[in-house]
Amino acid sequence: MSMSLSPQQSSxxxxxxxxxxxxxxRVRDLSCFYGRTKALEAVSMEIYEGKVTAIIGPSGCxxxxxxxxxxxxxxxxxNLRIQGKIELFGKDIYDRKVNxxxxxxxxxxIFQQPNPFAMSIFDNxxxxxxxxxxxxxxxxxxxxxxxxxxxxxWDEVKDNLDGSGLDLSGGQQQxxxxxxxxxxxxxxxxxxxxxxxxxxxxxxKIESLIRELQKKLTIVIVTHNMQQAxxxxxxxxxxxxxxxxxxxxxxxxxxxxxxxxxxxxxxxDYVAGRFG
Amino acid sequence: xxxxxxxxxxPKRIFNAALSAIAFSLAALALVPLFAMLWSIFTxxxxxxxxxxxxxxxxxxxxxDIVNGFANAVIGTLLMVAIGSGISLPLGxxxxxxxxxxxxxxxxxxxxxxxxxxxxxxxxxxxxVFAYGVIVLPLKGFSAFAGGFALSIIMLPIVSLATEEALKxxxxxxxxxxxxxxxxxxxxxxxxxxxxxxxxxxxxxxLAIARAAGETAPLIFTALFSQNxxxxxxxxSASLSVLIFNYANSPFIEQNNLAWAAAVILxxxxxFTNLLSRFxxxxxxxxx
Numbered sequence: 001m002s003m004s005l006s007p008q009q010s011s012x013x014x015x016x017x018x019x020x021x022x023x024x025x026r027v028r029d030l031s032c033f034y035g036r037t038k039a040l041e042a043v044s045m046e047i048y049e050g051k052v053t054a055i056i057g058p059s060g061c062x063x064x065x066x067x068x069x070x071x072x073x074x075x076x077x078x079n080l081r082i083q084g085k086i087e088l089f090g091k092d093i094y095d096r097k098v099n100x101x102x103x104x105x106x107x108x109x110i111f112q113q114p115n116p117f118a119m120s121i122f123d124n125x126x127x128x129x130x131x132x133x134x135x136x137x138x139x140x141x142x143x144x145x146x147x148x149x150x151x152x153x154w155d156e157v158k159d160n161l162d163g164s165g166l167d168l169s170g171g172q173q174q175x176x177x178x179x180x181x182x183x184x185x186x187x188x189x190x191x192x193x194x195x196x197x198x199x200x201x202x203x204x205k206i207e208s209l210i211r212e213l214q215k216k217l218t219i220v221i222v223t224h225n226m227q228q229a230x231x232x233x234x235x236x237x238x239x240x241x242x243x244x245x246x247x248x249x250x251x252x253x254x255x256x257x258x259x260x261x262x263x264x265x266x267x268x269d270y271v272a273g274r275f276g
Numbered sequence: 277x278x279x280x281x282x283x284x285x286x287p288k289r290i291f292n293a294a295l296s297a298i299a300f301s302l303a304a305l306a307l308v309p310l311f312a313m314l315w316s317i318f319t320x321x322x323x324x325x326x327x328x329x330x331x332x333x334x335x336x337x338x339x340x341d342i343v344n345g346f347a348n349a350v351i352g353t354l355l356m357v358a359i360g361s362g363i364s365l366p367l368g369x370x371x372x373x374x375x376x377x378x379x380x381x382x383x384x385x386x387x388x389x390x391x392x393x394x395x396x397x398x399x400x401x402x403x404x405v406f407a408y409g410v411i412v413l414p415l416k417g418f419s420a421f422a423g424g425f426a427l428s429i430i431m432l433p434i435v436s437l438a439t440e441e442a443l444k445x446x447x448x449x450x451x452x453x454x455x456x457x458x459x460x461x462x463x464x465x466x467x468x469x470x471x472x473x474x475x476x477x478x479x480x481x482x483l484a485i486a487r488a489a490g491e492t493a494p495l496i497f498t499a500l501f502s503q504n505x506x507x508x509x510x511x512x513s514a515s516l517s518v519l520i521f522n523y524a525n526s527p528f529i530e531q532n533n534l535a536w537a538a539a540v541i542l543x544x545x546x547x548f549t550n551l552l553s554r555f556x557x558x559x560x561x562x563x564x
Contacts, residue, residue: 071456073452073455073456076451076452076455077448077452101458101459101460102458104455104456104457104458105457105458108456108457109456111449111452111453111456113449115447115449115450115452115453116453117450117453117454117468117471118471118472119471127454127457127459127467128457128458128459131457131458131459131460131463132458177453180457181456181457184457184458
């Protein structure tokens with residue numbers, strides 16, 4: 001194990017700032033396993049309310065795995081298993097008695113590939129709402145309008161709400177997925193490389209949207225693109241895999257700090273584009 | 277790069293042409309039985325296909341120059357296929373949903389999958405004898421219901437195996453999207469997975485129906501045959517396939533002719549169902 005990557009050496013500073021930070025999610029000593037293969041080791045960090053936290057790192061460093069533990073979607077996709085603790089507003093989301101549907105409603109997710117349902121735009125947006133309540137038609141209309149406006153898609157689709165969600169362009173589909181996630185009023189929005197399948201203009205729209213959404217909720221974004229992390233995030237976590245391919249959190253700090261003068265050589269090399 | 281336009285050497289061109297010719301003629305050869313069958317059924321059946329066959333009962337053996345038909349057999353086949361579908365479609369689709377969405381790779385699901393594939397390989401005559409044993413004997417009589425039950429056993433594995441394949445084709449990203457919005461497994465399955473797989477499930481159902489409509493062996497022991505109108509679901513019933521079976525090797529030429537006409541109708545029904553399933557899936561895919 002390289003010294004700079006060992007958890008003891010990694011610098012996860014508790015930032016002393018004038019503003020008080022409330023952690024929405026608190027990850028404590030998290031390790032992840034796919035079957036018997038360890039993918040992530042001893043990650044401890046906090047996601048602060050109303051902030052955008054970017055997770056960066058080279059391929060295979062476990063950043064996506066980490067993200068998918070935060071709303072427990074990873075275990076649905078594969079045989080992912082965790083050790084350690086993840087608390088949402090102080091409550092353990094891996095508790096046996098937890099209401100999984102509620103966890104996933106509070107912690108929404110945007111996937112790498114836009115994945116709208118084969119339904120109308122309207123039905124896409126209200127899908128999650130209808131899963132746990134039976135609002136009146138007028139209420140649904142209101143939710144659709146505010147969600148689509150928040151996702152900066154309303155003007156493009158307001159005359160075609162009955163059209164299929166699949167007929168939209170890739171960027172519009174991704175914004176539809178964001179609107180769909182916002183419709184259930186999540187507290188946290190997880191974004192797993194949300195722009196990797198989009199062109200630069202669509203990417204720009206999503207990025208400015210992230211800045212806008214930050215006023216209402218907490219965002220965690222996994223990205224391959226360091227410029228994107230620098231542009232949209234307040235905090236950055238740098239993950240890297242050691243020689244046994246086990247991912248670790250190397251450094252976590254304010255984004256400006258990370259990109260200007262990271263404490264770890266490894267982080268400095270990565271943000272300078274020297275590897276990964 | 278003038279070589280780009282150089283013709284291939286002669287031996288290669290001859291080899292290419294020969295292989296193409298062989299492949300083409302083998303493909304044509306494989307289609308010969310299908311068209312030969314259709315041709316003989318249509319040429320021998322069409323002359324005897326009158327409006328009467330749909331409205332009249334079969335004439336008593338040996339009677340000439342009286343109206344002759346198999347309306348009761350058409351009704352019997354439709355009714356028994358309907359009964360078979362009524363039993364096998366819900367059961368088979370629910371089984372498939374369990375296997376694909378809930379059971380997945382658990383030992384129980386794997387055993388079930390294996391048993392269903394054994395059932396799909398069960399000879400249809402055995403299915404007929406089984407239905408005879410569990411329905412006809414206890415109820416002390418041949419019946420259209422017993423025939424429908426036997427057909428449902430033929431259809432069940434076809435429906436459940438093909439539906440499971442259809443459900444597996446639904447991209448997992450759709451399930452994840454649904455779960456990430458806080459929807460439970462039941463809602464994800466009914467609103468997203470089933471909705472997406474619906475055209476393929478419909479195709480599956482239609483193919484199973486087409487298969488059941490042509491089955492003869494399960495009906496010989498269960499619905500038997502009847503020269504008369506269907507009186508009750510619990511009474512014996514005529515069917516197109518058993519009518520063909522009985523009348524094709526009858527010594528009376530009228531009955532042989534009627535069997536040919538029935539063959540045209542039966543093949544026509546099966547062909548129509550197959551075409552319908554193709555049409556349905558095309559339409560739906562375009563709608564997406």
